[in-house]
Amino acid sequence: MKQSSPTNQPEPEYLPLNVTRWRAVPVFLILLAGDLLSFSLAFWLAASIRGELVSWFGKTLYRGEYTLFFLTSLFCLIGVYWYSGLYPGHGFNATEEIRQIFFSLSKGFSLLGMIIYLLKLGPEFPRTVFLLSWMFTLLFDTIFRLAIHKWATRSRWWGMPVAIIAPAETAEDFIQRLRRNHRLGFKPELVLDENLPKTRDLISTVRIFHSRDEFLSNCHAQHIQSVIYFENPTTASIPLPPQDMRWLANHFHTLVLVPSISHQASLWLRTIDLDGRLAIMTHYNLLERRFSILKRFFDLIVGILLSIILAPVGFLIALLIKLDSPGPVLYIQERLGLEGRPFRYIKFRTMVHNADQKLEEILETYPQAKREFQQHHKLLKDPRVTRIGQWLRRYSLDELPQLLHVMTGEMSLVGPRAYISFEFTGMGDYADLIFKIRPGITGWWQVMGRHANTFTHRLQLDEYYLCNWSPWLDIYILIKTVWVILRGYGI
Numbered sequence: 415m416k417q418s419s420p421t422n423q424p425e426p427e428y429l430p431l432n433v434t435r436w437r438a439v440p441v442f443l444i445l446l447a448g449d450l451l452s453f454s455l456a457f458w459l460a461a462s463i464r465g466e467l468v469s470w471f472g473k474t475l476y477r478g479e480y481t482l483f484f485l486t487s488l489f490c491l492i493g494v495y496w497y498s499g500l501y502p503g504h505g506f507n508a509t510e511e512i513r514q515i516f517f518s519l520s521k522g523f524s525l526l527g528m529i530i531y532l533l534k535l536g537p538e539f540p541r542t543v544f545l546l547s548w549m550f551t552l553l554f555d556t557i558f559r560l561a562i563h564k565w566a567t568r569s570r571w572w573g574m575p576v577a578i579i580a581p582a583e584t585a586e587d588f589i590q591r592l593r594r595n596h597r598l599g600f601k602p603e604l605v606l607d608e609n610l611p612k613t614r615d616l617i618s619t620v621r622i623f624h625s626r627d628e629f630l631s632n633c634h635a636q637h638i639q640s641v642i643y644f645e646n647p648t649t650a651s652i653p654l655p656p657q658d659m660r661w662l663a664n665h666f667h668t669l670v671l672v673p674s675i676s677h678q679a680s681l682w683l684r685t686i687d688l689d690g691r692l693a694i695m696t697h698y699n700l701l702e703r704r705f706s707i708l709k710r711f712f713d714l715i716v717g718i719l720l721s722i723i724l725a726p727v728g729f730l731i732a733l734l735i736k737l738d739s740p741g742p743v744l745y746i747q748e749r750l751g752l753e754g755r756p757f758r759y760i761k762f763r764t765m766v767h768n769a770d771q772k773l774e775e776i777l778e779t780y781p782q783a784k785r786e787f788q789q790h791h792k793l794l795k796d797p798r799v800t801r802i803g804q805w806l807r808r809y810s811l812d813e814l815p816q817l818l819h820v821m822t823g824e825m826s827l828v829g830p831r832a833y834i835s836f837e838f839t840g841m842g843d844y845a846d847l848i849f850k851i852r853p854g855i856t857g858w859w860q861v862m863g864r865h866a867n868t869f870t871h872r873l874q875l876d877e878y879y880l881c882n883w884s885p886w887l888d889i890y891i892l893i894k895t896v897w898v899i900l901r902g903y904g905i
Contacts, residue, residue, distance in 0.1 A: 441502040441572055441599075446492070448558040453491060456550030457484055460543045467542070486529055487547070491522040504574050504599030505670075508560065508894075513886040515556055523548045560893065563597050573599035577633050577666075579606045580644035582617055588642070588672070589618045600642070600670075604632055630665055640668040700851055700883040708885065713827050716892075717820040728814050731762055731806065738802040741767035744815060749832040754849040757824045759832055762812040764803025765796070772798055810899050816855045828888045829854025830876035837869070844873040847880060856895040858887075 495501060498518040503511060527544070566572050573596070578585045585605045592600045605622040606629040615622060623629040633641075641662055662669055673694070683696045699705045732743045741763060749759035766772065776797065777784040787793055799807065806812040819825035825832065832853035838845060859875035879887070 441566075444562060444566060445501055445503065445559070448562050449492065449495060449555060450488065452554035452558045453488055453551055454484075456554050457487065457543075457547050459550050460546035463546060464540050464543045483526075483530070483543075487522075487526050490526045490529070491519065491551070494518050494522040494525065502574070502599065506598070507595075508563070508597065509882075509884065509887045509890050511559060511563075512556055512890055513884070515559065516552060516886070519548060519552055519555070556889075556893070567596045567599065572596075573601040574640060575603040575636060575638045576600045576640045576642055576670075577604045577606065577629070577638050578602055578620075578642045578644075579662075580642075580672075582607045582610045582614065582622065584644050585620075585622070586617045588644070589620055600640075602642075603636060603638055604629060626661070633665065639666055640670070641666045642670045642672060644672045645674045698881055698883070700880055705883070706851070709826065709883075709888070710823070712885065712888070713820050716827060717817055721817045721821070724814055724817070727811070731811055731814070734802050735763055735800075739766060739800045745769075748835055749853070750835060750838060750849065751824050751832065752849065752852050754838070754845065756835060757819070760815045760818065762806055762815060764800060764806050764812045765798040766800060769798045813855055820855065824852065826852040826854045827856070828879075828891050829857055830879065831857060831859060831872060840869060841873060844877055848873070848876050851880060856891060858891060861891055861894040861898055 495518050498514055498521075500506075500511075500514055500518060503514075506514060523544070530544075576592075578588065580588065582605070585607065589602045589605075592598065592602055602620050605617055605620055606624075606626065607622060608624060608626070610622065610624060612624050621632075623632065643662065683694050686693050686695050700709065735743050743763060744760050745763040745765070747759050748756050751757045773787075776793075777787060783793055803812070816825055820827055829852050830848045833841065833848075841848070857876065858879035859872045862875055
């Protein structure tokens with residue numbers, strides 16, 4: 415009889431076999447319902463806008479083909495989504511899912527346009543409805559799917575069961591990673607480590623096996639069709655390691671290979687075949703001129719729209735600051751921008767006048783505050799913040815004037831933090847990479863923990879952003895920034 419784990423780990427919690435087998439059904443139905451709702455809402459809104467525009471010019475709108483167009487569009491879009499793997503969509507992070515939604519919708523509407531042409535619906539069907547439907551569907555479906563993942567992925571029935579083949583220590587670390595990143599939908603159920611002593615039965619409440627036969631038998635019994643295989647760094651150079659991958663093809667539909675080396679640029683890696691050998695290629699998108707131009711164009715378009723929409727809010731905030739405390743409306747500080755060049759960084763004043771001098775007094779008087787400032791480069795409960803300043807910081811409204819920096823090219827909507835001059839010496843080797851792009855109003859570190867991050871962790875998150883940049887990552891950060899602000903966390 416096997417002995418219990420020496421670490422006294424709790425017994426594993428297994429889902430019933432029928433639930434494990436059919437858990438993809440509710441996932442598919444929920445995502446399908448969200449997609450149908452977003453498609454329907456987008457089409458209704460596009461048709462309504464078109465109807466209002468036509469009525470202004472006193473023209474007649476042909477509605478006879480709307481029902482056929484709507485049903486055909488649903489068929490095309492759902493079919494393309496299914497073909498693209500968005501049902502159930504396991505294994506996609508948020509950035510990749512946004513990218514898949516964009517390209518799937520574009521393919522679906524291209525197919526729809528071809529059908530409209532072949533059925534000769536072009537003269538009767540308005541092109542504005544076609545284009546607006548694509549735009550609104552992209553917006554609504556992105557929001558709906560992000561919301562569904564936020565709500566449903568924590569449920570036990572969400573996701574697909576996976577088996578893990580790895581050394582026990584590696585498997586334990588990866589199980590914790592999968593449980594933190596539940597959006598991927600990988601549910602670890604079984605582990606195989608043929609070299610582990612048989613006295614251990616559990617790893618982080620997941621059952622571990624010591625022989626392939628027993629492992630495969632349980633995988634088949636629990637209908638596990640996906641496996642995560644870790645390349646062992648100690649045996650990576652051996653052509654046929656003890657736990658060879660070839661036998662997995664006979665038992666699993668999906669194989670996820672985790673190489674022994676780690677890459678900072680992990681989102682957009684591409685595999686290539688070097689005469690029968692697997693190779694991994696990556697490049698830093700944001701350092702290429704074509705992508706930097708695309709990012710700048712995006713900043714200008716969105717920045718101009720936001721500046722026009724938020725201008726009245728800015729005037730109201732300026733008035734409130736004047737009424738709340740003496741001093742200027744704007745706070746100006748020197749920050750480091752592109753290529754490390756200093757620029758005058760402006761934001762709404764949220765502290766009392768002469769805050770920099772008072773900071774020196776606080777740090778000299780309170781050693782604990784000095785240690786906190788050295789670690790985070792800010793005080794979490796700063797006594798210098800005014801009453802209106804606390805509210806502005808909570809909802810990040812003090813950042814609104816930075817839209818002017820976006821217009822002048824000193825900042826971007828999304829990017830690394832705008833570092834202060836005295837922080838340069840503490841940035842070390844990170845500075846060479848981070849200063850290659852413009853700082854951002856918001857960024858990856860702002861939506862991934864903010865004040866809880868140490869200064870070193872912020873640098874690592876900024877490096878991650880630069881190495882993994884894409885338009886889809888920027889869009890995801892902007893969407894998540896809105897969510898963070900609405901919850902009162904600020905940025």
